[in-house]
Amino acid sequence: GAGVSQSPSNKVTEKGKDVELRCDPISGHTALYWYRQSLGQGLEFLIYFQGNSAPDKSGLPSDRFSAERTGGSVSTLTIQRTQQEDSAVYLCASSPPGPLNNEQFFGPGTRLTVL
Amino acid sequence: DQQVKQNSPSLSVQEGRISILNCDYTNSMFDYFLWYKKYPAEGPTFLISISSIKDKNEDGRFTVFLNKSAKHLSLHIVPSQPGDSAVYFCAASAGAQKLVFGQGTRLTINP
Numbered sequence: 001g002a003g004v005s006q007s008p009s010n011k012v013t014e015k016g017k018d019v020e021l022r023c024d025p026i027s028g029h030t031a032l033y034w035y036r037q038s039l040g041q042g043l044e045f046l047i048y049f050q051g052n053s054a055p056d057k058s059g060l061p062s063d064r065f066s067a068e069r070t071g072g073s074v075s076t077l078t079i080q081r082t083q084q085e086d087s088a089v090y091l092c093a094s095s096p097p098g099p100l101n102n103e104q105f106f107g108p109g110t111r112l113t114v115l
Numbered sequence: 116d117q118q119v120k121q122n123s124p125s126l127s128v129q130e131g132r133i134s135i136l137n138c139d140y141t142n143s144m145f146d147y148f149l150w151y152k153k154y155p156a157e158g159p160t161f162l163i164s165i166s167s168i169k170d171k172n173e174d175g176r177f178t179v180f181l182n183k184s185a186k187h188l189s190l191h192i193v194p195s196q197p198g199d200s201a202v203y204f205c206a207a208s209a210g211a212q213k214l215v216f217g218q219g220t221r222l223t224i225n226p
Contacts, residue, residue: 004158033213042119042204043159043216056213091158103149104214106158 002026004107006092012113013082021077021110025094032075033095033104034067036088043091049075082114118142119207121217129225134192136220138205141186145207149214150179150190153202162203163190195224 005024013019025032034046045059049069060066064082069075079086089111093104120139128134136150146167151159165172165179165188172179178191192199205217 035216040218042121042218043206043214045213045215048213059213093158103161103164106151106160108156108158 004092004094004105006090006107006110008110009108010111010113012115014115015084016081018078018080019082019112021079021090021092021112023075023077023092023107025073025075025092026096026105027073028096029094029105030072030097031095031104032069033093034075034077035091035093037091037109038088046077046090079112082112084114087112087114117218118145119205119215119217121203121205121220123220124218125221125223127223127225128195130197131194134190134195134199134222134224136190136192136203136205136222138188138190138217139186140188140207140215142207142209142215143186144209145215146210147208148179148181148188149206149208150177151204151206151216152199153204153219159204192222197224197226200224 007022030051032049035043037043047067048056064080067077089109091109093106095104118141149164150162152162153159163174163177163179165181181188200223202219202221204219206214
């Protein structure tokens, strides 16, 4: 079956531009997460969507970052006025419904480079 | 404030021997722990997990040990195979499903 997909796989942009990153979770998965991995670092939590509940935005590093999840499926992460420190691999994950669904299935990531 | 730490950035092990990857955490509220494996240009893939009510979970060549008093967990791979060469991430959660990851350990299996 299809896994989590992300697009684009690579994005190069100039400082100050806005970017949109897309995530298509596994069908039927109710939870969706965004993480980022900067060079030499672990995965850093950004935002979490669970069903129709309000998202957990506690990991977003600044108000330049926002995310939406439309129809409980596809999600878009938007970074406004990009800065060089935003350069990282942005990873999306989804997990199925259930009480112990900590196992998250990751997409291949979008490598963002801000020049 | 690094709540999950993997203090060894890299580890090299001979094929056939045991690989032991370590992870320490500081948040006593963590109740579920996972190990993920990551190849270059791919997303992390789930390997094995353990609930805080257990101290050991085994799945084939992979065993995870949890020492709650020491706030330490480890992943044992035996026997190690060349295909095990990857970056391994330890992760933890506290009730909610948000995962806190360590920095990763790059494992290299030498033939």
